[in-house]
Amino acid sequence: MSTHLVTGISELTTQSSEEARPESAENRVLDAAMIVEHGRIAWIGPAANAPAADQRTDLGGRAVLPGWVDTHTHLVFAGDRSAEFEARMAGQPYSAGGIATTVAATRAATEEQLVVNALRLRLEAARQGTTFLETKTGYGLDLESETRSAVAAAAVADVVSYLGAHVVPPGIDRRDYLDLVTGPMLAAVAPYAGFVDVFCETGAFDVEESREVLLAGRAAGLGVRVHGNQLGHSGGVALAVELGASSVDHCNHLSDADVAALADSPTVATLLPACDLSTRQPLAPARRLLDAGASIAFATNCNPGSSYTSSMAFCVATAVLQMGLTVREAVWAATRGAARTVGAELGPGAVGSLRTGGHASFQVLDAPSVSHLAYRPGVPLTVAVWKNGERLGFAPPAGGLSL
Numbered sequence: 523m524s525t526h527l528v529t530g531i532s533e534l535t536t537q538s539s540e541e542a543r544p545e546s547a548e549n550r551v552l553d554a555a556m557i558v559e560h561g562r563i564a565w566i567g568p569a570a571n572a573p574a575a576d577q578r579t580d581l582g583g584r585a586v587l588p589g590w591v592d593t594h595t596h597l598v599f600a601g602d603r604s605a606e607f608e609a610r611m612a613g614q615p616y617s618a619g620g621i622a623t624t625v626a627a628t629r630a631a632t633e634e635q636l637v638v639n640a641l642r643l644r645l646e647a648a649r650q651g652t653t654f655l656e657t658k659t660g661y662g663l664d665l666e667s668e669t670r671s672a673v674a675a676a677a678v679a680d681v682v683s684y685l686g687a688h689v690v691p692p693g694i695d696r697r698d699y700l701d702l703v704t705g706p707m708l709a710a711v712a713p714y715a716g717f718v719d720v721f722c723e724t725g726a727f728d729v730e731e732s733r734e735v736l737l738a739g740r741a742a743g744l745g746v747r748v749h750g751n752q753l754g755h756s757g758g759v760a761l762a763v764e765l766g767a768s769s770v771d772h773c774n775h776l777s778d779a780d781v782a783a784l785a786d787s788p789t790v791a792t793l794l795p796a797c798d799l800s801t802r803q804p805l806a807p808a809r810r811l812l813d814a815g816a817s818i819a820f821a822t823n824c825n826p827g828s829s830y831t832s833s834m835a836f837c838v839a840t841a842v843l844q845m846g847l848t849v850r851e852a853v854w855a856a857t858r859g860a861a862r863t864v865g866a867e868l869g870p871g872a873v874g875s876l877r878t879g880g881h882a883s884f885q886v887l888d889a890p891s892v893s894h895l896a897y898r899p900g901v902p903l904t905v906a907v908w909k910n911g912e913r914l915g916f917a918p919p920a921g922g923l924s925l
């Protein structure tokens with residue numbers, strides 16, 4: 523394998539600062555270059571100091587940043603809920619009840635159909651710069667369909683979360699369903715999963731039920747994540763902090779005590795701005811969380827019900843334009859901050875940062891700096907994506923950029 527010099531980088535966002543501060547000068551190199559070898563970054567720094575290499579790619583003065591790390595998606599599903607979306611835009615509230623529609627369609631689908639649909643979305647995300655992605659089960663909700671969903675999830679995602687506790691499906695007693703989720707279903711899905719997750723919310727699972735599910739998952743060797751405080755003060759955030767969860771996701775309705783608890787804990791608040799907009803919930807208080815000292819991440823929550831987008835760039839632009847973050851804070855939360863929620867922030871397997879020895883997984887913007895992600899909202903700026911040292915082969919953008 524030869525060495526490959528990537529040059530012509532107007533601004534390289536590395537996110538490699540040990541201090542873990544988005545605005546640190548260490549995280550940004552102007553007029554930069556990288557050498558890629560064996561899928562990893564062999565050298566990174568100012569272009570003027572770049573060593574020679576066997577091959578060379580000139581990016582022509584474009585910005586480079588780590589690939590997006592999308593750690594909250596639900597890609598394994600069948601069916602369409604655009605009618606529910608239209609009704610919501612006409613004033614109907616979002617509720618957990620819509621999940622049952624997707625469960626029925628998912629149960630009726632073959633494993634192949636589930637994989638093909640999930641792969642379509644995974645590729646859609648990759649084309650837009652996502653190089654690491656988590657996805658969940660949670661639309662099967664019986665032993666056979668959840669297991670099938672876990673197989674499909676593992677085929678398309680870098681990490682899988684087991685969300686048997688999404689809602690109690692129709693036709694089964696609540697207690698019997700909890701026994702299934704914490705017993706045979708957990709045993710069947712755990713070999714494919716890295717995390718257990720629960721929807722702790724009115725209409726889904728209360729705090730005691732959620733604790734039971736999460737402790738069973740942890741006993742089976744899984745990390746812990748929680749859907750919490752999406753539609754109200756569900757107690758999910760307090761539970762996540764109590765259990766030392768890797769992440770609590772949504773966080774739309776937070777008390778001062780919730781914010782203080784997150785600030786004092788290693789649990790990351792994963793915020794889902796596209797979902798907030800699509801469900802007309804208040805935007806999660808990203809600024810308040812950061813100012814209090816909590817760690818945050820952004821994710822798409824790509825799913826057919828509450829957030830049907832795979833665009834991390836949309837989430838970043840929303841975080842800047844509507845949630846009060848700087849561009850660098852938002853980019854950090856969509857890359858290295860997100861990596862923290864899956865235990866992949868540091869070390870040889872780290873994602874979400876670009877550093878010597880790390881994975882060469884990055885995206886190229888057709889813009890001179892990351893500020894254009896919010897300065898030019900809605901514009902598909904990602905024009906090339908590299909994952910583990912290989913450029914992903916998508917059709918070139920209109921206008922024929924040749925890199």
Ligand code: NIG
Nearest residue numbers: 620621721749823825827828
């Ligand atoms: O994260 N909140 C729970 N689950 C998904 C949405 C599920 C759906 O409406 O289909 C979410 O928003």
